[in-house]
Amino acid sequence: MINDASSAAFERAQALLPGGVNSPVRAFRGVGGVPRFIDRGAGAYLYDIDGNQYIDYVLSWGPLILGHAYPAVVEAICVQAQRGTSFGAPTELESELAELVIAAVPSVEMVRFVSSGTEATMSAIRLARAYTQREKIIKFEGCYHGHADPFLVQAGSGVATLGLPDSPGVLKSATSNTLTAPFNDLDAVEALFKANADQVAALVIEPVAGNMGFVLPREGYLAGLRQLCDQHGALLIFDEVMTGFRVAYGGAQAYFNVMPDLTCLGKVVGGGLPAAAYGGRREIMQQVAPAGSMYQAGTLSGNPLAMVAGIQTLREIAKPEVFERLTGVTSTLCQGFWKAAFKNGIPFQAHKAGSMWGFFFAADEVYDFTSAKRADTVMFGKFFHAMLEQGVYLAPSQFEAAFVSTAHTDELVAQTINAAQAAFASIRS
Numbered sequence: 001m002i003n004d005a006s007s008a009a010f011e012r013a014q015a016l017l018p019g020g021v022n023s024p025v026r027a028f029r030g031v032g033g034v035p036r037f038i039d040r041g042a043g044a045y046l047y048d049i050d051g052n053q054y055i056d057y058v059l060s061w062g063p064l065i066l067g068h069a070y071p072a073v074v075e076a077i078c079v080q081a082q083r084g085t086s087f088g089a090p091t092e093l094e095s096e097l098a099e100l101v102i103a104a105v106p107s108v109e110m111v112r113f114v115s116s117g118t119e120a121t122m123s124a125i126r127l128a129r130a131y132t133q134r135e136k137i138i139k140f141e142g143c144y145h146g147h148a149d150p151f152l153v154q155a156g157s158g159v160a161t162l163g164l165p166d167s168p169g170v171l172k173s174a175t176s177n178t179l180t181a182p183f184n185d186l187d188a189v190e191a192l193f194k195a196n197a198d199q200v201a202a203l204v205i206e207p208v209a210g211n212m213g214f215v216l217p218r219e220g221y222l223a224g225l226r227q228l229c230d231q232h233g234a235l236l237i238f239d240e241v242m243t244g245f246r247v248a249y250g251g252a253q254a255y256f257n258v259m260p261d262l263t264c265l266g267k268v269v270g271g272g273l274p275a276a277a278y279g280g281r282r283e284i285m286q287q288v289a290p291a292g293s294m295y296q297a298g299t300l301s302g303n304p305l306a307m308v309a310g311i312q313t314l315r316e317i318a319k320p321e322v323f324e325r326l327t328g329v330t331s332t333l334c335q336g337f338w339k340a341a342f343k344n345g346i347p348f349q350a351h352k353a354g355s356m357w358g359f360f361f362a363a364d365e366v367y368d369f370t371s372a373k374r375a376d377t378v379m380f381g382k383f384f385h386a387m388l389e390q391g392v393y394l395a396p397s398q399f400e401a402a403f404v405s406t407a408h409t410d411e412l413v414a415q416t417i418n419a420a421q422a423a424f425a426s427i428r429s
């Protein structure tokens, strides 16, 4: 596969942008080689500037549940763009998207729109601290909640991909109130609550982890966290930036039937444009300014282009048959990959929930960050490149998740499994 144009574009970008990118994982440091520079996307396909076509399982890291350039979303954006792209004043579009979010996500009674997942999570913990009048938070090793200072402790995603220590520039005082526990370990959480009695404002978790690879909660784990939060007077925050409208229309809370106090949303809620949100119980949300005194604001919050993209996207996917189909697609992919790996004698684990999935080159169960880090990242890199060569675009890191869209047809899925068979055979040592 020729990538001369991408190589030249990367050269140019590296002189202009740190590492040649605007978000670290895109630089392919986790897998080596030249990141593909994208020309355009259509449905399930991405096209790079060398003219190569890929079946895309990154989908802009999750938002594009309808695939690239879905006609009704594009149309809604174009119509809105002609009416104005930003007003810095309220529009009815914000209430329209809020109604859709509140109807979809069971625990959300009120919502505040922001522009990125990072903003949503940092605002949610500020709100939890304001509401409980407590300072500490509990997060989980390998979970990633954006790049705000208090969360950059044992973080997943790019921090894990690059094997970075907790980031320089983050003051000790900013993280001194962040406690960490291993994912899927209730006893560790209980011990933290006991050791920090009446001090924990909130426990924040990706209910299905998508930033240490894709790792499912064990049965009863989320319900156990709910119980511990109730016992110790802390709020439970689900970071559903990735899982929201993805593992089910109502997110992981609907999928597992465990209700958090606050929910962070992003990605799908903006339909591929920069929108995110935090929301939850009315009584808590009423503390956000100007209804209450917890301050948080943003010039582009509730941006009309992002609102119409979100509205159109949610309308299109708010049908049970959409999720049945997406769930079937991830099952077929996981089974197909697993069988192909098994046939080639390669240790392999695949996980799925709704329209999200992921895999590890590991013989033993992956259930937390430590077991995820034991997976063979060298093998992952070889597999990634073998798939890329065959026109399948996966996340360029072991510590990310994969996604599907409504544009991934049975034929494309079969083509992907055939590519995986060939890729496993080629990397077998």
Ligand code: HOZ
Residues within 6 Å of the ligand: 023, 024, 025, 026, 060, 061, 157, 158, 211, 400
């Ligand atoms: N943090 C994102 C994945 N979990 C990566 C975002 C991007 O590079 O666009």
